[in-house]
Amino acid sequence: RYPRPERGLLSRPGLEEVFAYRRHVDEAVLGLLAADRLPAEAGGLIELGLHHEQQHQELILTDAKHLLSRNPLKPAYQKQWPLTAIRAREPRWIAFEKGLREVGHSGHDFCFDNETPRHRVWLDAFRIASHPVTHGDFIDFIEDGGYRRPELWLSAGWDAVTAGGWEAPLYWERREDGWHLFTLHGEVPVDRNTPVCHVSFFEAEAFARWANARLPTEAEWEVAARDASRAGNFLESGALHPLALRGAPAEGRLAQAFGDVWEWTRSDYGPYPGYRPVAGAVGEYNGKFMCGQYVLRGGSCVTPAAHVRATYRNFFPPQARWQFSGLRLAREA
Amino acid sequence: RYPRPERGLLSRPGLEEVFAYRRHVDEAVLGLLAADRLPAEAGGLIELGLHHEQQHQELILTDAKHLLSRNPLKPAYQKQWPLTAIRAREPRWIAFEKGLREVGHSGHDFCFDNETPRHRVWLDAFRIASHPVTHGDFIDFIEDGGYRRPELWLSAGWDAVTAGGWEAPLYWERREDGWHLFTLHGEVPVDRNTPVCHVSFFEAEAFARWANARLPTEAEWEVAARDASRAGNFLESGALHPLALRGAPAEGRLAQAFGDVWEWTRSDYGPYPGYRPVAGAVGEYNGKFMCGQYVLRGGSCVTPAAHVRATYRNFFPPQARWQFSGLRLAREA
Amino acid sequence: RYPRPERGLLSRPGLEEVFAYRRHVDEAVLGLLAADRLPAEAGGLIELGLHHEQQHQELILTDAKHLLSRNPLKPAYQKQWPLTAIRAREPRWIAFEKGLREVGHSGHDFCFDNETPRHRVWLDAFRIASHPVTHGDFIDFIEDGGYRRPELWLSAGWDAVTAGGWEAPLYWERREDGWHLFTLHGEVPVDRNTPVCHVSFFEAEAFARWANARLPTEAEWEVAARDASRAGNFLESGALHPLALRGAPAEGRLAQAFGDVWEWTRSDYGPYPGYRPVAGAVGEYNGKFMCGQYVLRGGSCVTPAAHVRATYRNFFPPQARWQFSGLRLAREA
Amino acid sequence: RYPRPERGLLSRPGLEEVFAYRRHVDEAVLGLLAADRLPAEAGGLIELGLHHEQQHQELILTDAKHLLSRNPLKPAYQKQWPLTAIRAREPRWIAFEKGLREVGHSGHDFCFDNETPRHRVWLDAFRIASHPVTHGDFIDFIEDGGYRRPELWLSAGWDAVTAGGWEAPLYWERREDGWHLFTLHGEVPVDRNTPVCHVSFFEAEAFARWANARLPTEAEWEVAARDASRAGNFLESGALHPLALRGAPAEGRLAQAFGDVWEWTRSDYGPYPGYRPVAGAVGEYNGKFMCGQYVLRGGSCVTPAAHVRATYRNFFPPQARWQFSGLRLAREA
Known part of the structure; x- marks a missing residue:
């Protein structure tokens, strides 16, 4: 296993290669699902994987926010502000x-x-x-x-x-x-x-x-x-x-x-x-x-x-x- | 307050001075207790202090054990071994x-x-x-x-x-x-x-x-x-x-x-x-x-x-x- | 100044923006040089800068080598091996x-x-x-x-x-x-x-x-x-x-x-x-x-x-x- | 060898045992010197040891000063102050x-x-x-x-x-x-x-x-x-x-x-x-x-x-x- 503190040092493939790899995996999994060729336990594993992936979707946004915050230019991920002008209520x-x-x-x-x-x-x-x-x-x-x-x-x-x-x-x-x-x-x-x-x-x-x-x-x-x-x-x-x-x-x-x-x-x-x-x-x-x-x-x-x-x-x-x-x-x- | 990691650097009074100070404190507290001159809340505080002191009595032994264990001569605090020759029982x-x-x-x-x-x-x-x-x-x-x-x-x-x-x-x-x-x-x-x-x-x-x-x-x-x-x-x-x-x-x-x-x-x-x-x-x-x-x-x-x-x-x-x-x-x- | 250990956390502009910025700087400096509009001391500073830049060209290669070495796939920067088949001589x-x-x-x-x-x-x-x-x-x-x-x-x-x-x-x-x-x-x-x-x-x-x-x-x-x-x-x-x-x-x-x-x-x-x-x-x-x-x-x-x-x-x-x-x-x- | 950062954890013999050990070493070495029973190279080693000991005599004072300085009571090693009232001269x-x-x-x-x-x-x-x-x-x-x-x-x-x-x-x-x-x-x-x-x-x-x-x-x-x-x-x-x-x-x-x-x-x-x-x-x-x-x-x-x-x-x-x-x-x- 690669030591966690050094993961940031890994050089990475280019964006197009990443997308191509993702398409390859998506297509292969969808093909297996369509053909109904998966054993029963694999279904549970794929469902778990999808929920795990949702966790990473959230983490990508919180990590991106952290990264952008370290940049002195404070770049926005999206611009849409103010969001509303609603006043707070007293909690009960x-x-x-x-x-x-x-x-x-x-x-x-x-x-x-x-x-x-x-x-x-x-x-x-x-x-x-x-x-x-x-x-x-x-x-x-x-x-x-x-x-x-x-x-x-x-x-x-x-x-x-x-x-x-x-x-x-x-x-x-x-x-x-x-x-x-x-x-x-x-x-x-x-x-x-x-x-x-x-x-x-x-x-x-x-x-x-x-x-x-x-x-x-x-x-x-x-x-x-x-x-x-x-x-x-x-x-x-x-x-x-x-x-x-x-x-x-x-x-x-x-x-x-x-x-x-x-x-x-x-x-x-x-x-x-x-x-x-x-x-x-x-x-x-x-x-x-x-x-x-x-x-x-x-x-x-x-x-x-x-x-x-x-x-x-x-x-x-x-x-x-x-x-x-x-x-x-x-x-x- | 003195920084905790540097406490080991404090030079200390000699053993006789320490005992004398302890006698002084003991006598003063016992005097107050005997004369019944303490306010009610002080009684609770002294009781808490005594239980706290018991905790340190235990810690002194576990700390002394640790210190002696770091010594290459492995000195004993007391010698009395084997303690017994009882055989273990199966737990139920x-x-x-x-x-x-x-x-x-x-x-x-x-x-x-x-x-x-x-x-x-x-x-x-x-x-x-x-x-x-x-x-x-x-x-x-x-x-x-x-x-x-x-x-x-x-x-x-x-x-x-x-x-x-x-x-x-x-x-x-x-x-x-x-x-x-x-x-x-x-x-x-x-x-x-x-x-x-x-x-x-x-x-x-x-x-x-x-x-x-x-x-x-x-x-x-x-x-x-x-x-x-x-x-x-x-x-x-x-x-x-x-x-x-x-x-x-x-x-x-x-x-x-x-x-x-x-x-x-x-x-x-x-x-x-x-x-x-x-x-x-x-x-x-x-x-x-x-x-x-x-x-x-x-x-x-x-x-x-x-x-x-x-x-x-x-x-x-x-x-x-x-x-x-x-x-x-x-x-x- | 941005703290050195956190520099790796800086998000960066895309490659095209970087090239555009470089072209902009090159053209502006060359323009000044061509027009002979620079004060005398600026010439020395530009010369120093060029030598400094050469140092970074070397560092880019040694840093790239280090980065690639951390990658389990051990990717090559270029492939051209063996370089020669010359035998060592005894030093005198x-x-x-x-x-x-x-x-x-x-x-x-x-x-x-x-x-x-x-x-x-x-x-x-x-x-x-x-x-x-x-x-x-x-x-x-x-x-x-x-x-x-x-x-x-x-x-x-x-x-x-x-x-x-x-x-x-x-x-x-x-x-x-x-x-x-x-x-x-x-x-x-x-x-x-x-x-x-x-x-x-x-x-x-x-x-x-x-x-x-x-x-x-x-x-x-x-x-x-x-x-x-x-x-x-x-x-x-x-x-x-x-x-x-x-x-x-x-x-x-x-x-x-x-x-x-x-x-x-x-x-x-x-x-x-x-x-x-x-x-x-x-x-x-x-x-x-x-x-x-x-x-x-x-x-x-x-x-x-x-x-x-x-x-x-x-x-x-x-x-x-x-x-x-x-x-x-x-x-x- | 005992790890240096843990040396402060070593429990030590009492002061009297230390003095007795020192007397024992002093007497044994002096006995050897008096009897002229030492090989030639031992003399050089003892001379080196004495100069090394002088270095530790200096370090004991600088270490003691450091230890006393960490004590909030700022105890003096000796009291003799002011030392003199001489005025500084301009250096040439x-x-x-x-x-x-x-x-x-x-x-x-x-x-x-x-x-x-x-x-x-x-x-x-x-x-x-x-x-x-x-x-x-x-x-x-x-x-x-x-x-x-x-x-x-x-x-x-x-x-x-x-x-x-x-x-x-x-x-x-x-x-x-x-x-x-x-x-x-x-x-x-x-x-x-x-x-x-x-x-x-x-x-x-x-x-x-x-x-x-x-x-x-x-x-x-x-x-x-x-x-x-x-x-x-x-x-x-x-x-x-x-x-x-x-x-x-x-x-x-x-x-x-x-x-x-x-x-x-x-x-x-x-x-x-x-x-x-x-x-x-x-x-x-x-x-x-x-x-x-x-x-x-x-x-x-x-x-x-x-x-x-x-x-x-x-x-x-x-x-x-x-x-x-x-x-x-x-x-x-």
Whole structure:
């Protein structure tokens, strides 16, 4: 295997060769599928591969954003700004009763193995915010000294603040006329009304403490999001940036649970009770990463809409910031 | 504050000055206590301080062991070997029914804030081993290529194996006549009958996978250990090393749940539902470390006996090996 | 200024835009030159720029070679192999008398400031080899345990061997049928007859000790090379690899002093007596790097022929290996 | 061999055991010497060992100073301050003619192998300052922005300034009433009249550029110091700190060439022409370090007086600052 830190040193074939290779693979696979000559287990593997490919489509956009951000010319991937002029709404708290719940995937639709088995979990009563924390909320946190008060942070989070010189989420720049941030549309002034993104687990957790709240567990999120609308600002909307909340959310339902920003939960990424990875190489896909990462839920503005589910478990290390990652607050009842 | 990596560079007062300072502090505190002149909240602080001191008493022994192990002369802290000649027993599986349980501390005895609040948790039926994994079991794992088979390991665990050149637990040396290990009694041949220790979470987790089992969650451990005997091989026994199981364990009860070795669980160290750190500086004691660490239960052969409880949550990073840390297997029912 | 370690992250314009920009610059400069509208000092700056550009032409080839070498497919930059089938000759020792000599550049031709002022230096009698050390010589060194005997190495050199796991010069691979090396023609079997290249100062210095010789000082090299032929295997030959010695060298003259491989000397790169950097930004060009580097002389098979002189001082850190750097032995008389 | 970075982890015998061991060794060696039972070559080895021991006596003081400086209480090794109240004198330039000179050790007195062979060297005419640069001179450099002007520094030197956050020599602290520095007498106000010390080669080199001068080469220093008085402020004076110049220096002679502070030269530490290390393990003593270090001359206030000579070559890496290292300026004639 080629050492990961040196992958960037690999010289690559030209664009035309890459396209030709892709056409070759597409045609060969489609030919096999059309001829129905594939063994049964190959179908499952191809389906898994397609979902894996969707993950890379998202990563290509977040990686491209990161690359463009390092360029002093701050080039835009597309130009379409301002996206809207909607004003933020005050979030409401939505209450959920205590009780024994079921979480995890069931049924015959595709899911990754880490979403299984469906299992029972006891939840104490809790409240969860009707919509995600906004850029405006985060400016208030910054202006209240959020990045300079160690008592708000996990110890490892404060180490990250200090070592990285963090003073704001990734891609923020303080200019004379206020905070700006780099987007796939180039650098723009911060819009207070949109969900905050590019925060790490550490920043999400510190913000929640500052707000006298906490992050939800992944079980709480899944139970709360069960009845929320699946419609949302996904890759297909073309906005490539989180949008402000349009229209009042239905009473007692979460708004923007799906799309806009991945939402950090307080749950470390571990195996569900009774979890068994698939045998063979495919079994390495998820289980071996169940250590030192935290779960995010709901998908973002660069996730394909068909890719996510209420039971979908995304995961990243607590210091990661280059995904469209935000948060939604929770509290005890 | 003095930078932590440079603390080893601090020149220190002589031993007599240190003892004199300690006498001064002891006498002053005892004077205040005798005169009953302390405000109420100071009592709680002193009690917390005493429990904190017990933690450092344990760390002094594990740190001294590490220091002596780096010395080519392999000096012993004390000499008393062999400790016993007891043979290992086959572990049995002890079954627990599914159901809604309560875990966490209640009542008025001292506990750390991280053991609260007591709360409900749903447990599926599970089985847990009657006693911890032994050095003999771990030799079998090593001889079966345990440290050379990446498929047994978490990804971060395999990184640790590779980066550290791990081929056995900490302090093991392969000699012509078999495995030896460094103990507080100097270097001795490995005794197959005693609980294995100085394994990281990564090694415990890989061993469990190899044994077609898993680590228990901390809730499972606490429920299973509730009726186990609190007597055990603690600091006071003077052995300073885990001992083989003496006498058959009572039917349906865990043996060696307390003392001998800290037992890794599969649970990351996080806040219990409704957890609130104490206000003020003391509140930084536990909560701020709730990230990136795993829970260990039960105390070890260098823990003061009065220090642990069934609800006690110890925690270390997954690569830590210098504590007397071992494991007990669990399985689905 | 953009941080150097992140330069590789910069996204770049497309190839056509790059060519267009280059045409634009070329035309503008040529226009100014044709119109004779440039101030006098600009002429010197343009001349310096052209020589600087020649250095980058060489670096582009050595960097491209390094990049291609990291690619598991080992792609060739050009294919033209074997280059010749000439056999190596035994080197002879050429003797130089002791005496007061002059070194450094004089006259009105272009030179870099670090080649001045011309100055006197006392040289004891010495002998220098008629041609550079060959790949065959270096295989003998390797097979005699050269990379496993610390007593042959400078202390910092042995650290480099250990830290880098060096067992041969850069780009060498041991295959079943002997040593192969990666070249701009792809991977080829080592040709014993050609000058060795891609060795660091450390390897050159250790080889010389093994051979019961030493590296020449830069003053010795310059005095010895003064009468050598300037013709040689430079970039213009198209070989892009050092070649075996063709024809017997003239009696008492160095062969292959120019071209083929840069030759490490034992001299650290420092200021000549009375050296003054040019005032202004151009003065930063050479003087500020006069610390911790060693001087190489003579040019290589990827250096433009018009770029070098007998007084030319190239310099690299002692561990650098990606240039076409070799060595020539010297001895006391 | 025990890995160097872990040496600080070695537990050590108690002080009494150390003294007993030392007595044992002393008595055994003295017994052998008295009985005249040693082979001839052992005598040379013992003499070398004694000179090596003197080097460690100096290092113990510079290491102890460094350790005490890391202690927030800033404890003094001894208290005796102020040392004197002598005012600084203006340095004069002393001129030396061009010519062929001899440097290096000759005769039968002890010397290290790196001081041999004595050899000829051509020197252009030069001037050298009558006494070393003072703390007062260095304050002027600092106040003129010396540490903030990259054009004054070697490239590697500016990297050291930036990475280390250097704003003054080692041990300096800016207080409200001016610069203070930590000495073996505790923290004291800077005395402008004394030779500056604890500067790196980089700082010495930058200071010289700022002063429109340069560092001398080691050959220039040795030629210039040949007729200077060997008396000076060495370890035996007990001052443990450089002292101001007492009495006018003799006309045309260097003052304070020996003692007070080691003086950085512009010469990298390399082999003299014809240098051969002694055969065997002792030969590793000096030659293997001849790379990446710079030569210092003259001894310091913590060097035993009998340890140095005009030909003595000390050497340290260019960033080292914990020795009593200062400088003396030179200029072209």
